Amino acid sequence: MSEAAYAPPSAEPAAHPIAEFRGVSKRFGEVLAADDLNLSIRTGEFLSFLGPSGCGKTTALRMLAGFESPTSGEVFLDGEVVNDLAPYRRPVNMVFQHYALFPHLTVAQNIGYGLRQRRPKPPRDEIARKVRAALEIVRLEGFENRRIWEMSGGQQQRVALARAIVNEPKLLLLDEPMAALDRKLRKEMQIELQNIQRRLGITFILVTHDQEEALSMSDRICIMRDGRIVQTGTPRELYDQPRNRYVAGFVGTSNFFDGVVERADAYRARVTLGCGIALEGRVLAPVAAGQAVSVSVRPEQIRLARTATGGETGWEVTILNRIFLGEHTEYLVKHDGLGEFMVLTPRQAELSDGPFNAGERLTASWEATSALVLDNDQAPQAN
Amino acid sequence: MTQRGRNLLLLAPAGAWFLVMLVIPLAVVIIFSFGERGPAGGYVPAFTLEQYANLPARWAAFKNTLMLAPAGTLASLLIAYPLAYYLAVRADPRWKTVLLVLVIVPFWTSILIRSYAWIFLLGGRGIPALLDLIGIDNVRLINTPFAVLIGIVYGYLPLMVFPIFVNLDRLDKRLLEASADLGASPWRTFLQVTLPMSLPGIATGCLLVFILLMGEFLIPAILGGGKVFFVGNALVDLFLQSRNWAFGSAVAATLVLLMLVSVTAYMRLIRRLGAQREDVALM
Amino acid sequence: MTKDKDYISKRAFMEELDRYRRGSVTRRHFLGVTGLGTATAVLAASVPALRPRRSWAQGNIGDRVVLATWPNYHDPANFEAFTAATGAAVDMNVFGSNEEMLAKLQAGGSGWDVFVPTNYTITTYVGESLIEPLDLARIPNYDAAAFDPRFAGPGTVDGTVYAVPKNWGTTGFAVNTANLGGLPKPTTWKEFWDITRDAFSGRTMVHDYQLTTIGNALKYFGYSFNSVDTAELAEAEKLLLDAKPHLFAINSDYQPSMRSGDAWMTICWTGDGKQMNRDMPEIEYVLGKEGGELWSDFYAIPKGAPHLDAAYALIDFLLDPAVNAKESLFHGYPTPDKRVDALMPAEVLNDPILYPAAELLDALEFGAAVTLTDPNRAELMARFKSA
Numbered sequence A: 001m002s003e004a005a006y007a008p009p010s011a012e013p014a015a016h017p018i019a020e021f022r023g024v025s026k027r028f029g030e031v032l033a034a035d036d037l038n039l040s041i042r043t044g045e046f047l048s049f050l051g052p053s054g055c056g057k058t059t060a061l062r063m064l065a066g067f068e069s070p071t072s073g074e075v076f077l078d079g080e081v082v083n084d085l086a087p088y089r090r091p092v093n094m095v096f097q098h099y100a101l102f103p104h105l106t107v108a109q110n111i112g113y114g115l116r117q118r119r120p121k122p123p124r125d126e127i128a129r130k131v132r133a134a135l136e137i138v139r140l141e142g143f144e145n146r147r148i149w150e151m152s153g154g155q156q157q158r159v160a161l162a163r164a165i166v167n168e169p170k171l172l173l174l175d176e177p178m179a180a181l182d183r184k185l186r187k188e189m190q191i192e193l194q195n196i197q198r199r200l201g202i203t204f205i206l207v208t209h210d211q212e213e214a215l216s217m218s219d220r221i222c223i224m225r226d227g228r229i230v231q232t233g234t235p236r237e238l239y240d241q242p243r244n245r246y247v248a249g250f251v252g253t254s255n256f257f258d259g260v261v262e263r264a265d266a267y268r269a270r271v272t273l274g275c276g277i278a279l280e281g282r283v284l285a286p287v288a289a290g291q292a293v294s295v296s297v298r299p300e301q302i303r304l305a306r307t308a309t310g311g312e313t314g315w316e317v318t319i320l321n322r323i324f325l326g327e328h329t330e331y332l333v334k335h336d337g338l339g340e341f342m343v344l345t346p347r348q349a350e351l352s353d354g355p356f357n358a359g360e361r362l363t364a365s366w367e368a369t370s371a372l373v374l375d376n377d378q379a380p381q382a383n
Numbered sequence B: 001m002t003q004r005g006r007n008l009l010l011l012a013p014a015g016a017w018f019l020v021m022l023v024i025p026l027a028v029v030i031i032f033s034f035g036e037r038g039p040a041g042g043y044v045p046a047f048t049l050e051q052y053a054n055l056p057a058r059w060a061a062f063k064n065t066l067m068l069a070p071a072g073t074l075a076s077l078l079i080a081y082p083l084a085y086y087l088a089v090r091a092d093p094r095w096k097t098v099l100l101v102l103v104i105v106p107f108w109t110s111i112l113i114r115s116y117a118w119i120f121l122l123g124g125r126g127i128p129a130l131l132d133l134i135g136i137d138n139v140r141l142i143n144t145p146f147a148v149l150i151g152i153v154y155g156y157l158p159l160m161v162f163p164i165f166v167n168l169d170r171l172d173k174r175l176l177e178a179s180a181d182l183g184a185s186p187w188r189t190f191l192q193v194t195l196p197m198s199l200p201g202i203a204t205g206c207l208l209v210f211i212l213l214m215g216e217f218l219i220p221a222i223l224g225g226g227k228v229f230f231v232g233n234a235l236v237d238l239f240l241q242s243r244n245w246a247f248g249s250a251v252a253a254t255l256v257l258l259m260l261v262s263v264t265a266y267m268r269l270i271r272r273l274g275a276q277r278e279d280v281a282l283m
Numbered sequence C: 001m002t003k004d005k006d007y008i009s010k011r012a013f014m015e016e017l018d019r020y021r022r023g024s025v026t027r028r029h030f031l032g033v034t035g036l037g038t039a040t041a042v043l044a045a046s047v048p049a050l051r052p053r054r055s056w057a058q059g060n061i062g063d064r065v066v067l068a069t070w071p072n073y074h075d076p077a078n079f080e081a082f083t084a085a086t087g088a089a090v091d092m093n094v095f096g097s098n099e100e101m102l103a104k105l106q107a108g109g110s111g112w113d114v115f116v117p118t119n120y121t122i123t124t125y126v127g128e129s130l131i132e133p134l135d136l137a138r139i140p141n142y143d144a145a146a147f148d149p150r151f152a153g154p155g156t157v158d159g160t161v162y163a164v165p166k167n168w169g170t171t172g173f174a175v176n177t178a179n180l181g182g183l184p185k186p187t188t189w190k191e192f193w194d195i196t197r198d199a200f201s202g203r204t205m206v207h208d209y210q211l212t213t214i215g216n217a218l219k220y221f222g223y224s225f226n227s228v229d230t231a232e233l234a235e236a237e238k239l240l241l242d243a244k245p246h247l248f249a250i251n252s253d254y255q256p257s258m259r260s261g262d263a264w265m266t267i268c269w270t271g272d273g274k275q276m277n278r279d280m281p282e283i284e285y286v287l288g289k290e291g292g293e294l295w296s297d298f299y300a301i302p303k304g305a306p307h308l309d310a311a312y313a314l315i316d317f318l319l320d321p322a323v324n325a326k327e328s329l330f331h332g333y334p335t336p337d338k339r340v341d342a343l344m345p346a347e348v349l350n351d352p353i354l355y356p357a358a359e360l361l362d363a364l365e366f367g368a369a370v371t372l373t374d375p376n377r378a379e380l381m382a383r384f385k386s387a
C-alpha cells in the first residue's frame, strides 16, 4: 500500500471533533459504567483513556464502536448523533482487547475481511494489494497464508492492527492492545503504533491502564475514575497541573503531605499537617481555609544536601534506602514530622555532593513553587 | 513404566472393548456371510459367494436406507440448527439450562413409546383430521416414507442439536462483534463467522445421526407400517424370522461396508470444506 | 403363531405408558414387527422385597421359573398365586413369532424353563433336539382324556409327548362393515384380496407373519394354506406384490388401526376378532370360506431348562382346570380341555367367533411344520416386505 492510499490527516483545523460525548451515561443494572461523559475528540489526535480497572474505559470505547448505546446523552461521530447506529454502519474500527481474530481464516483473510464487506465489493486484486500493504505496515510481510494459531502473541496483535487500519477508518479504537505483550515487545509496539498513527493520520483512541504507555504515546490523556472523566489534557498539563491528588498520583509519582488549609489566596496556600508542621504551596484550583488537601511535591523537585542551603526551608532527614537507577538515584528518606518520602536525584547533582549513603543525615529542600496544594477529596470530580 | 507402556495401559480397556464388541463379531459376520443356511435355519459352514450374489433381493431395503438416511440427516440438521442457534446465542442465559433440559426430556422416555405417539398424530384422527378441517382432505401420513422421516427427525433431533449447541455456545461472541465492527451485517456475520465456526458441530451431529440412521429399524417398523423397509428391518427378519444367518451376515457385512464408504467420503468432504474455508469466507 | 389381545387407544395411551414403565407392557407390534422379542416382563421377581416367603410345604423348586410366551396370554393373578404357593417367581419373556422363539432356542443359552410353541413347530423342535420329552407323571393335572385330540395331537411326536395343550383358535379376517358402503360383506379370501385392491385400497392390513399372510394369499387361488410348491408360491407372490401398494400396513398389531378407523380390514386371530367385535360390533370376524388356519398352542420344556422342577410345577399349576378357566376368561381364547369348558359361562361357549360352526372348522388347516423352515416362504415374505 502506498502511503497515499490512506487519507492524509485532515487539513481542517485540529479543533474539528471527529467524535464527541455529550453528557453520556451508561448504566448496567446497578453499575454506572459511564457517568456524564463530556469529551470531544479532535481529528488526527492520539487520545488515551487512562484509569484503573473497571473505571469504564472499555464502555466508553464500545459506545463509540456501537456495541453499547448510551443510557442517556449523545454520542457524535463526524457531527452526527450515532447513539443507535449499528456497529457495522460506523466508519470506526476497533482493535479488541484480546484481538478477536477469526481462527477459521488465514492472516490475509482476516485482514481482508473488512474490505470484503464493502458494497460494491472491491476487486480481488485490489483487496490483495491492500492486504499486502497493511501487512507491510505492521511488518508481517510473507505471513499471508499463516493460520492465526500459528502466530505469536505479538504477531497476532499486529494482525489485529492491520485488520483494522486496512479499512482506513476515520477513528481507530484500541482497547489495551498491548496488555498481553511482554514489556520489551510492548515498548516496540508502542513506538510502532505511534509511527503508524503519524503516517496514516487516523484518529487513535487508546485505552490503557498503564500510565507510562499513555504518557509516552498520547497527544492527550483522559483520566477516568468510577465512570467519570476526572481531567483531560496533554501529558505535560496533567503532570504539571493535576486537578487533584488522584490525577497527580496517576500521572507520574509524587509525595503527598496531607493536611488542612490554614489560609489561602488565589496563588498560594499555607497548609497545616497532622504533625503540626506548616507547608507553603502553590494553588492551581482555588482552596478555602479548613479544606482537606494534600501538598504534592514531585521527587525530582527535592534536593538533598549535606549542608543546609540558604533561602529554602530545609528538612532534617535520614536516608533509609537508596536505589541506583542509572541516570538517577532514588532515595527514600525520613523526617521526624513529615514522615517518609521519595527523592530523585540526577547523577549530575551527585557529582559534587553525592552519593549519599543509607543512614546519613542530610537536609532536604524544595522551592515553594514546586509544592502544589491539591484537593484531597477521594471522590471523582466533574470535568 | 515407560510412556509407551502407560499409553498402552490407557488404551487397554477401550481396546479390549473394541476387540470383543466389534472386531470379533465383525469377523464372525464376515465368516458367516460366506456360509449357507441350515435346513431348519441357522448357519452351515461353507465357502460360497451365493449370499452376496443374492444381495439384489434386498435392493429395496438398501435403496430406502440410502435415501432416507441422508434425507433424515439433512432434515434433522435444518431443524436442529436454528434451535441450537437460538439456545446458544439468543436464549436468555437464565433459561438456557431449562430449555436445554427440555430438549433432552424426550430422551427420558424410550424411543419406542415416543414413536408410538406419532402413530396417533399421523393416523387418520391426528394431523390428517386437522388438515381435513381446513379443506385439505384425504391426506395419508402414517405408514409412508414421510412418516418415517418425521419419526427420524423427531427421534434424532437432540443428537443433532447438542453438538451444534456446544459448538455455538463456545463460539467467542467477540468474534461476532469483530465482524460487525469490520462492517458485516448480522446475516453476513452469520454466514462468514458463525456458520463456518460451527462446521465441526454440524459435522459431528450429521455423522452421529447418519450412522445411527443407517442401522435404523425401529422407526420404519413403527411408522412405516412394515411398508418402508430399511436394511435394519431386513436384518431383523433374516436373523429372527427366516433365520438365514448366512444371508443375514452378507447383508450386514454389506451395510458395514456401505457405512465405511459413506463415512469416509463424508470425512473427506468435511476436510475439504475445512481446507476451502476461503470459499466460505469469500461468500 | 402370534396372538394379540393388546391395543392402544388414545385414551389408554397414558395407562400404557405407565405399564411400560413398570416393565409389564410388551407391545405386540414392537415384538412382531421388529422381531425384538427380548422385552422381558418380570413379574414378582422385579421387587425382591415383595417376594413371598418360600412355601416349604410344596417342596423346594427354587425361587424362579422362566416362561417364554406370547403377549397378554396369561392372567397375572395366576402367577401371583403360583409364587405365593411355591415361592418361585415367574420371569416372563414375551415373543412375537414362532420363528423368533426358534431363533432364540437355536442360538442357545435361552435360560427358559417353559415355552409356548404352536402346533406346527413342535416337530422341528424335536428334530433339532431343542425340546424335552415330558414326564407326564409330574403333570398330574394333564388328563389326556379330557383334551380334544384334534388340538392335543400335535404335542405327541412318534409316540412321545413333548407338549401339552394350552389354547386353540383360528385365523380369519376382521372387516369394518360400516365402511362397506353397500358392498356385500366379504366371506371368502378371494373377496378379501379383491376388495383390498379395489374399494378398500389403502385400508387393509396383513400380518407381518409368513404363515398367515402367504397362507391366505394361497387361499385366493384355492391352494393349500401350507403350500411350499414353487409354482403356487409364485402365484401367491404375484398377488401379494400386486396388493402391496393397496395395503395400509404389514403389521400384526392391527387392533389400534382397526379401532381408530384408519384400517378397515385385516387378517385377524380369534381373540382379537372377539375383542374388537365386543367393543365395536361393526367390526365382524370372518372365517374365509376357502379355509385358513386352525391352530393350537402348547406348554413345553426346552432342553437344558435350568429350573426343571419349577417348570413342571408351573405347567401343572396352569393346567389345573380352575386356573386354566381363569386364564381363558382373562385372555379370551378357548382351551381344548372339557374340564375347563365345564367351568366356562354359556355365552362364551356359544360364541360363534370363539367356537365356529363345525363346517367352518372343517375347512381349516393346521399350519404345517415345513412352512416354519421352508426358505422359499421366508424369502417370499422378505421380498414382499421389502418390495
Ligand SMILES: Nc1ncnc2c1ncn2[C@@H]1O[C@H](COP(=O)(O)OP(=O)(O)OP(=O)(O)O)[C@@H](O)[C@H]1O
Binding pocket: A028, A029, A031, A032, A033, A052, A053, A054, A055, A056, A057, A058, A059, A060, A209
Ligand atoms: N455488559 C455489562 N454488563 C454489566 N456490567 C458491565 C458490563 N460491561 C461493563 N460492566 C461494568 O461496568 C464497569 C466498567 O467496565 P469497563 O469494562 O468499561 O471497565 P474498564 O475500564 O474497561 O476495565 P478494564 O481495565 O478492567 O478493562 C465495570 O464495573 C463493569 O463491571
Ligand SMILES: [Mg+2]
Binding pocket: A057, A058, A059, A097, A175
Ligand atoms: Mg476494558
